[in-house]
Amino acid sequence: MNTKQLLQSAEKQLRIADRHQPFAVNWRSNFPHGGGVYVIWESGTPVYVGETSGVHSRMGDLMRPVNHAFTKKVGIENEISDLDLLRQYISDTYQISFIGVDFGRSEIEEYLILRWRKTLINKPTTRLLKGEQYTWVEAVYQTVQE
Numbered sequence: 001m002n003t004k005q006l007l008q009s010a011e012k013q014l015r016i017a018d019r020h021q022p023f024a025v026n027w028r029s030n031f032p033h034g035g036g037v038y039v040i041w042e043s044g045t046p047v048y049v050g051e052t053s054g055v056h057s058r059m060g061d062l063m064r065p066v067n068h069a070f071t072k073k074v075g076i077e078n079e080i081s082d083l084d085l086l087r088q089y090i091s092d093t094y095q096i097s098f099i100g101v102d103f104g105r106s107e108i109e110e111y112l113i114l115r116w117r118k119t120l121i122n123k124p125t126t127r128l129l130k131g132e133q134y135t136w137v138e139a140v141y142q143t144v145q146e
Contacts, residue, residue: 007111019095038098051105
């Protein structure tokens with residue numbers, strides 16, 4: 001497989017991966033301790049992409065706005081400052097999928113940020129937009145639930 005095929009395969013895997021409700025009882029037990037790429041979905045549309053060397057631990061960060069940009073942005077955009085209310089809102093509104101990835105996480109994250117940039121709250125950097133590595137990537141705006 002070439003790079004383009006590998007990235008497209010990762011996108012497909014994330015689209016069809018099980019979706020988990022954040023902050024449900026024992027919800028973090030669904031996530032591995034190893035590396036991976038994760039997507040936060042709202043009604044079948046990707047709204048945040050992240051990569052980490054420890055998925056389980058990173059999901060713990062999601063519980064604290066000071067540790068995770070997504071939680072912080074959702075709180076600000078929805079004017080929710082109470083942590084319990086914010087967690088409930090996130091739990092009711094979003095789902096999370098992930099794939100385990102030991103090597104190449106950043107490339108998958110960059111590709112998906114470019115690919116899904118019209119719906120994500122994490123936007124591509126100027127370097128990504130002006131670089132030549134991903135000139136073949138087409139931005140999509142669609143519900144990507146399979």
